[in-house]
Amino acid sequence: MIRQLLFVIGTQLATLLPVQAAEHLVKPGESIQAAINKASKGDLIKVMPGTYREKGIIINKQLVLRGIDYPVLDGEKKYEVLTITADHVVVEGFEIIRSGYSSMDELAAVRIKQASYVGIRNNRLRENFFGIYCQHASYSLIANNDIKSTGGSELDAGNGIHAWKSDHLVIDGNFINGHRDGIYFEFVTESTITNNKSHRNIRYGLHFMFSHQDIYTNNTFSENGAGVAVMYSRQVTMIRNHFLDNWGSAAYGILLKDISDSYAAYNEFSRNTAAIYMEGSSRLTIFANRFLQNGYGIRIQASCDNNVIRKNNFIANSFDIATNGSLVLNSFNENYWDKYEGFDLNRDGIGDVPYRPLSLFALIVERNNSAMMLFRSPMVGLLEKAEKIMPGITPEKLKDDQPSMKPFPL
Amino acid sequence: MIIATNVQKKFGRLVALDSISLSCNKGQTIALIGPNGSGKTTFIKCLLGMVIPDSGFITVNQENIHRTWEYRQHIGYMPQISRFPDNMTIEQVIDMVRDIRYKPGQELDEELIEAFDLTRMYGKRMRTLSGGTRQKVSACLAFLFKPDILILDEPTAGLDPVASEILKAKILKEKAKGKLTLITSHVLSDLDDLVSEIIYLQEGQLRFHESVAELQKKTGEAKLNRVMAQIMLQKTAQR
Amino acid sequence: MKKIIKYSLLDILRNRVILAYTALLAVVSISLFMMEDNPVKAVMSLLNISLLIVPLVSSIFCTIYLYNSAEFIELLVAQPIRRSRLLWGVYLGMITALLIALSLGIGLPLLLLQPTLSGLSLFLTSAALTIVFSSLATLSAVLTRDKAKGIGVSLLLWFYFTFIYDGIVLLVLFQMADYPLETTMIGMSMLNPIDLGRIGMLLQLDISAMMGLTGALFQDFFGNGFGAGLVILVMLGWMTFPILFAIRRFNNKDL
Incomplete structure (x- = not known):
């Protein structure tokens, strides 16, 4: 084109x-x-x-x-x-x-x-x-x-x-x-x-x-x-862009607000406060992007639906995913998550147990910002371990059923 | 040299020292005697500043010892049970104390080290030593700096007869030099020929403080243990 | 006092515990850097581990060592030495030994593998926590005559600052979710040296997440000169007050 x-x-x-x-x-x-x-x-x-x-x-x-x-x-x-x-x-x-x-x-x-x-x-x-x-x-x-x-x-x-x-x-x-x-x-x-x-x-x-x-x-x-803002648009294609070092309390790698039927692939998001912030967006494909050292990988608000997040690398982000709702209308599949601790017995490169990218603490912080003070506290670590074993607060369905064991060569 | 005035110490409800007043002078060798728990060790610890009296005061060489430390350079102390850092050798312990306490120009008295033949065991670690050997080390440290005042808490307990005699000879020798020596002991026979005065403590109270000669005259006995036995009898009779 | 530091330091360095501690820290930090390709993540993991281990080992080691050196103290207390100097000497000997262990176990690997500002501040945070918890341990050893009780108190203090306190903070946060709590949180973080060290560190490493939302106030407060100065001041307070109190008590203690 x-x-x-x-x-x-x-x-x-x-x-x-x-x-x-x-x-x-x-x-x-x-x-x-x-x-x-x-x-x-x-x-x-x-x-x-x-x-x-x-x-x-x-x-x-x-x-x-x-x-x-x-x-x-x-x-x-x-x-x-x-x-x-x-x-x-x-x-x-x-x-x-x-x-x-x-x-x-x-x-x-x-x-x-x-x-x-x-x-x-x-x-x-x-x-x-x-x-x-x-x-x-x-x-x-x-x-x-x-x-x-x-x-x-x-x-x-x-x-x-x-x-x-x-x-x-x-x-x-x-x-x-x-x-x-x-x-x-x-x-x-x-x-x-x-x-x-x-x-x-x-x-x-x-x-x-x-x-x-x-x-x-x-x-x-x-x-x-404030990074990049893409709002109220349809059919936007974003490929191989680099979103770097967008810091600040209202800065995003990319802010997607009311976007639909769009495609983001092979982009690099490094060191942003929130790599992607999505609000009211639907039918987006987020494919094969690299999320490196961001505060949040993707902050996906409950107003988003039917988005597909596939085959991305999530590496060294403080939080991979954050959301404010309990309803899960988006799919997370086949991504690489560096925080994944599962195993791969049949050696097909796909983890045998699902990964839950939404940590309990991300949820707590979403509800109560001041809780940020406890970030990386051993106490929070204990709570998260307990939550991972028996999910009670984080949405049961927000999970990657086929997490990749190795990062994708992007 | 040492004057205690109304020294009072309580441990909880227990009265360890009940207004003790006494004075000890140069050239005296004093036996601190009393049953177990009579306050002998507490009194000694008060002298050393290890225990702080609730009231009353103690002077050493006319100086109130409350919250001071310099006066301790005149004192050599041998505790009842000698405890040393486990990992150190005899030599290291002696060197350490010497290093910490030594002042330029000071003469050291190493007679006891030689007499006990400690140099032969210099390399041994303290935890491997017998109770008696530790007592020897402790005695050596007490005499090392030629202090004017010697405080020996049960010095002969645990020592073999030979060592015990060496120590006694040393005490007599120092006495002759005009030093003040305070000794506690249960074994009264050890104190014969050694002491010139007796302080008798019971339940934290000073029962009497008299010279041995006086006591011998009163009781008509020569040996110390006989003397004490007589006194005990008299006291019970009085009651 | 120098001589007392010297002798207790020599005594501690002969101690196997301190060697094991050095080795543990070295193994942990080196293996973290070897296994983790991302050095920032490695520093983060090292921070997590050192926030747990350093206070724990410091407090237990100091309490036990103080009880074990009762003989040493007894021997020297009868010598012409000021009592406070004696405890100062032993205390300084202990923290020197622990800081040497820390330098070899964490400092050296960081210097060789991650010589960055965040590496430096990780080391400084651990060093500060070592001193704080040694002070607290000295205080609990001076206050309790019984060894088991003293170790218990030290452990409890560690557990309190590591877990219970943060639990309480979380509870407060949820009970009072409707109130603006940022300032309260900053205040509460001052009351726990571990939290203080952690937040100071995070502001360097995870600025993004810290600033994400809340963050403005945290960043404004801890990020400016006044906040940083206050953090250092409060940390110094945590280091000095327990030991000063311990020395005071030790001066009046019957041995």
């Missing part, structure tokens, strides 16, 4: 450069906007190194705007720097800085406004309010941009890549750091997010709402204030 999409966008970009296109050169001191106004459809505008303060550039026709050695476009903290309102526009090779800040308008370094087949590539974005803002955009490519900001709080920082009511976007290979949310999707469908690194953003590394049929793969989300 990604390939198809890339192909489509690629061919579209190719068609916009007819052989007879004219070239325009813009030097420091000259106006880019004037060059755009002068140019005709399909032309190439080259911008020479220098700093350009133009109080907002609007690209309203099919063009390629190319920076040579990263000319600087400065918004002087007052203006939106680039606004694209036409289809088939390419912007590449610029350093775009200091977009305006406004609590009324979401001013961005680059805005794609009701346009299709737009490419924003290889740019450096620094200290902008919003980075790249897609509004009613479709079939567009945002690739290899380096987006950084040093915004202070959630209020005075915008998102790195912000997409709203768009479709068929490809977000690939970008690095985003220091924004409010690294990548923000709201009402965005059939898009892919690949190979991005979202590191140390103030709130979420990726924030995803009402966005169906999207795919994200091979991204790394690390040390974000």
Whole structure:
């Protein structure tokens, strides 16, 4: 699907450069906007190194705007720097800085406004309010941009890549750091997010709402204030992503809220407060993921049903599973649990006795947070041993009947 | 040298010492005598600061010993039952006490070590020793630092006759040097020729404190055990 | 006093119990690191074991040793030595011996196999608990004349701090589930040196879980300089008060 999409966008970009296109050169001191106004459809505008303060550039026709050695476009903290309102526009090779800040308008370094087949590539974005803002955009490519900001709080920082009511976007290979949310999707469908690194953003590394049929793969989300949130969406595919070091009392590797019919596989979750927090989610397949050294492996609320958790590795987590209810509507099967103490007499690699991943203490803590003080107390150890032998409080059905004896090679 | 004034000690309801007042002087060798449980050992322990009196006070060389420790450098003590750290050898025990107590320039008295021929057994561990040998070690330690006051609790119990005689000779020798020696013993015959005074304790009370010569004159007996027997008889007769 | 430390230390080091203790700790820690691929997990398991073993061995060993060294004390108490120095000397000799055993049994393996901050704090926690429980054991040995009774008291103290206290905490938590108890919990953790050591350790290792929920307050409290300082202060209190009280009682004790 990604390939198809890339192909489509690629061919579209190719068609916009007819052989007879004219070239325009813009030097420091000259106006880019004037060059755009002068140019005709399909032309190439080259911008020479220098700093350009133009109080907002609007690209309203099919063009390629190319920076040579990263000319600087400065918004002087007052203006939106680039606004694209036409289809088939390419912007590449610029350093775009200091977009305006406004609590009324979401001013961005680059805005794609009701346009299709737009490419924003290889740019450096620094200290902008919003980075790249897609509004009613479709079939567009945002690739290899380096987006950084040093915004202070959630209020005075915008998102790195912000997409709203768009479709068929490809977000690939970008690095985003220091924004409010690294990548923000709201009402965005059939898009892919690949190979991005979202590191140390103030709130979420990726924030995803009402966005169906999207795919994200091979991204790394690390040390974000609250990890990754995927909410109110259907048919989301998450593969080979890395969720690392998302600490804090409200931080998650990934927060899944009201997600259905989705698929998470081959992801790595390391050192997160809670690797996966699921709420109101159903028909999810969580397959072949690695959960390493997290506080909680999966916190699955009672509002989740029909989820399948299969063939994952749970290693060195404080708690593998936590839940707040006694009803078990999800299946845990064939996972590797490092805390499993059973045996395998017939040597088929599957433990002969079921594993109960929900510890009594996890349950106690869920009901009474202060009990955390007793974590790893020998007293609690005794209680847990007793509970393992004769389950009385933990839900009888929450168990893995075929626990793997060895970790899966993931 | 030692003056006790109204020393009182109770263990629970039991009165171990009932206002004992006495004084002991240089050059005296005093026998502390009394039946079992009469308070002899308690009194000695009070002198050493091992037991703290409930009331009254004791002075050693005009110094109140309450909560002080320096005065103990004038005292050599040989307990009734000598107990030592099991794992140490004789040599280690002697070296340890010497190491802890030694002050520069101090002369040591190793006569008894030689007399008992302890050096031959230096390498033996304390737990392997007989009661008598332990007593010998204990006696050596009591005399080692040439103290002015010697307190010997049942010194001859457990010693063989030869050792017993060696010890007695040593006591006499020290007496001649003008030291104060306090001895308790059940075997009165051991104390003949040794003691100059007798302190008699009974049920925690001081019955009498008189010189041997005086007592011999009173009773007309020469041997100590005869003297004591006479006194006992007199006392019962008085009742 | 130095000489008394020296002699009791020499005496203890000849003792087979202390050798066995060293060997036990070494075997446990080395085998944990060998069997466990994940060093963080190994440190965690080692923490669990040392929270149990270290206080237990420290208290029993000290009580028994103090009763067994009655002869030594008797011998020296008649010598010109201050009484308090005598007990201080024996006490310091005991904890020195136990700390040597701990350094060889846990410290050295940690230094070689897991030379991290968490390894260091595991060692320091165990060392602090060694001192605390030696102090408590010395106190119970001084207070009770009977050997069996003294050992009983020490064992009871260990059992209380290891199991019963946490049981009580759990009970309180459930009885008062409707009240905000975080501050109370922090207070209660101060009253048990084992809990204090465990929580201090966990904040380094399992921060994720600790912070998961509750955590904010715990983390805020124990994580900041004031909280950490208070933890150290309270721990020092646990080390010093029992031994000071024991020395006081020993000064007035009839031997």
